[in-house]
Amino acid sequence: MEKREDLETILAYLPVEIQGSSLSWPSSHLVEVLEALTEGPSHSRVDSGKTLSDSISDMRQALSLTSHFSDSALQGYTLFFDERMSKEESSRWFNESLPAMACLLLRFPSILELHYLSSENLINGTKTGLRVLGPKKAGIVFLSQELIGALLSCSFFCLFPVDNRGSNLLPNINFDKLFGSLINTARNEHQENKIKCILHYFQRLSSSIPPGFVSFERKILSLEQDTSGLEASPDADFWSASTVNLCPVEVHTSGLIEDQSVEALEVDFANKYLGGGALRKGCVQEEIRFMINPELIAGMLFLPAMEASEAIEVVGAERFSHYTGYSSSFRFSGDYMDTKGIDVFGRRKTRIIAIDALRHPGTSQYKLERLLRETNKALCGFLHVCKNQCIDHEDGVGVATGNWGCGAYGGDPELKYFLQWSAVSQARRPFMSYYTFGFEALHNLNQVTEMVISKGWTVGDLWKKLVEYSNQRLRSSKKRREPKLGFFDWLYGID
Template identity: 55%
Template structure:
């Protein structure tokens, strides 16, 4: 078996046994799965109550056996015997459960094939670095490619609660089995919890009838805390203060959903530091909902430990299977979704999801410089393409520039590119400079990458209690510094952001740089900390908005 180091890192977290480099299920597990695969007439598994007994029996045949979460059997029985219609249950136990058993029987061979081809997922020599399934530990830059078929088998393991759980918490790994999801349904029934499970059930119904053939990649992104050659390190406040990069285009949307956006862009997951958050428990806000409608995201919870302050996770290719309405307690599954996103050269759908975790209930400390820096760098880590900065580093090395320059290297490159292009003037956009410079030096992005913006919303607000005005500005700074061409912002009806479009357009009109906006944000935050102002950032920044607010308070009917 190839990629032995990768394999050894993940083996303690898999339910399989290994002998002579071959993976296999214990014989009793194979017998039980073969019985399930033959259908309910043979296995007698035709209800949620009996299914939970079968799951417990299979688990007891594994070397690292642990009982199901309390009330999990009751949750399986409640969902499949009471909440699911008889027709749906007949299809589930007659067709879907046997198909899932076959997926599990294939898991050893799927994993062996995966490790044999992990350095070249398409067999075409396109992707040369190791991409095998392994523990992507904290501070480890790396990427894992998984086929959608392998993900289906891994999630079937989750449904049957077969993954060992010992040491997951000690190694900062989130829950991966589904027993707590079903247990919480029974312990404190809520409709949104029922509909979360409906999304999962629908996913298995889809892949059991037609297995997808693409790939999904999971990447841990890191801004190193130490200096490394050809790599952007974790910036200090001075970096942001002196940045001369122009701010990117800012689009504001009063309605709509991030996952429905039409652009080829990074879609922000308002993540927990443990990726997936409460997906497999009671959680039902932005991150959990995304993981329900794109269940392949859950696979990353198997091997991605919690994120540090200088880390983000980018997942490319996850297919969407479900539609939904509502949010939190009003969340409801609303039917099948056919994902029509294009596919890239690696066989991944062009759905790019970047998970970044914000400070949780920071209160007034969010206005302190250190915490402003943490949040901005967290978003920057998610939005940056390090290969872009590697290209810039090579340019600087060739030109003999060193680290003693006061201005950041990417700023210098922009100025260098601007000054060497005939006909370039002050109003030329960064993207145009990069495009023209690319034609002359071949050191800039390809056309596809240069069009990838950021689509986001109220990251770190809501359940995490952040200041919506500051968080919108922080993400704008990060996207601009990461050389993204635009940020597309969905307000989701937050009152504090009613002037977001007006403020961002005013700033763009005045041609502020990243450094300009950072310094103004720091000044405002300092005044908030000292109690010198209680105004929101937007009204503090633009006195005309203060007058408008006063007129509204005097005349309630004033628009």
């Protein structure tokens, strides 16, 4: 079989095996269960949450998956499909969606084989096959939307082995914790609505499998090699010496990153583990994006945690759901038809950049090494990495972002705005669209931006001001009674 070395890096995390020269399900009983499911509830007798949870348990036993799975997971499946779904929705699910998912899973081994065969010639000289994209090494994986549908069907039935995932810094990929979180807690409607988004994705898949592709790329920031031969990230001298002009900024006090209409890199305020709490209890910016664009979840299978100088870029993930609210008020609000254009590789022109900010940095976020960490992290995400030559044309593609690393992560929103502006500009992106989400601390962002532009500062000039302010902030933190002047007000007060 072609691409054997790629397959071997991921095989331990997949529920299939190699028999001879082909991939197959390792259990004939599992195949029998799936075949019965394809015939619908009149044949399989799976017509309720309870019988579905029994079927999931049966399939897991057939694969000898007995560890890291709680009773609350099966109870969660039972609760959702028997009590949280209307009779009409339940009937459609068990008669249409579930049989289609089982049919897709029966074809999973052959779909995966075809993937490895076609990945040989997708891009000359570049590996694109499914494999673990580990840290410190740039790489890209192209998956068909059909293969992603099969992978996420495995997640729904909790068929992925998980024993070695944690030790290899890979996030959870099965849906057991997503459903299990419905048990032993007060009713949390936002969690139920996360599940509704994913089920809607499967319902759409049951009527028509999209024909496109999605790429997942681990990006590494390294401008050159230092004297020891190691790849070096930009240091303070690099940023101070930059003569790059600051790019134009569009400030939006309303609206959402995913709704912007022009071509731009859309920032995912990520956890270092891709997806964050998407398949657990999380329901903020990253988790919501993974619910309305469920194909993003596939990256959690093979992308270990990001290191400080790394970012993840996903191109082509289709959006399937409308929603309202945020966190506890999040609600699925119906079908969404994605109208984004298609590129030469069959990917929708949706570019999502996952960059993880410092968590709860407190006063230490003003230290030079922390400023460098955040600015370089953003630069890694925003740079166009040419070595893979996978984006055919990026002229005019800016960056759409917002309060990255603020809110629950505790970052200084004024500081983070300027760090991102510096990174977007240094990456030679033509513009930054910034969404404040109505954040009160940024109510005068337009005026401050116009003031900085009027001074004609370069990236280097702005960086020096950021460092000067941060040093002052660190000094004032030692004098507990001294008021903490924000960066905006500090800028207004300097010559």
